[in-house]
């Protein structure tokens with residue numbers, strides 16, 4: 001049984017030799033997703049709410065009268081305190097912050113809120129952004145199950161793409177059909193805006209679907225994903241419409257080989273940047289040198305780009321139960337691009353692929 005999230009957070013804080021008596025996670029002025037991570041509250045928006053986490057593993061959730069019912073029904077493991085005015089909120093904060101050293105996620109709290117907090121709390125504010133990232137990077141089974149569900153819904157929609165493609169349809173039309181299908185297949189919402197890139201548009205990694213019309217021999221690069229509950233997944237496949245030239249096939253096969261190599265390199269104990277570098281070197285040793293222009297992957301969880309990256313500057317060690325993407329691509333301006341992306345869980349041997357739809361070259 002994995003230790004709970006709060007215990008793991010305080011272990012990382014201790015490992016970094018930081019002195020923190022209590023942690024505040026706020027939902028006041030900014031939608032800090034850490035609030036949902038540490039409360040594990042399933043429903044509710046919890047605007048204006050906050051959490052206090054303690055070194056003994058305990059937690060308290062402070063919320064308004066409006067969210068009382070949602071808090072009590074959310075199944076989270078915390079004591080619920082309700083305030084009905086700004087004054088009550090401040091007093092609860094004062095009474096329940098322990099000690100002189102308060103941990104905050106500096107990367108997800110606004111300046112305005114910190115300013116207000118300083119009126120109430122006179123002690124030290126300690127940044128624990130990194131420790132929260134490390135905690136969130138390793139997923140428990142409840143999280144993996146939800147990411148898996150999101151991935152299955154998304155894979156199912158990828159399997160329906162051949163029925164959706166029509167000569168002359170626009171990228172926006174295809175995006176709409178994809179999003180309809182994701183919802184029909186059980187997605188609670190979208191992990192991110194759908195990327196449907198036809199032909200030469202596929203050479204832009206973060207292309208926004210537009211009015212280009214589908215025609216034979218187009219690359220069809222599709223990067224989309226549904227959410228399940230609050231959990232995201234991330235997946236990309238590149239298809240060819242009606243026909244593919246030998247050059248297009250060569251790009252595809254190179255990316256596929258790079259992706260499989262990345263999956264093989266991802267195992268517990270390796271330094272994250274080495275996984276990126278292995279794939280990047282492989283592509284740079286082909287005729288497509290310099291055409292892989294982004295990082296190999298990133299964590300996935302409550303956010304699509306969750307916790308840790310997987311890039312040339314990632315110096316952390318890969319550990320079991322991290323959920324990451326492996327998504328190499330080759331991008332050739334005015335010609336097109338191919339990206340193949342899976343979301344996977346790091347396991348002792350090979351990673352477990354959560355996005356099972358085929359990676360064979362498909363001409364549809």
Ligand SMILES: [Mn+2]
Nearest residue numbers: 234325327341
């Ligand atoms: Mn991605």
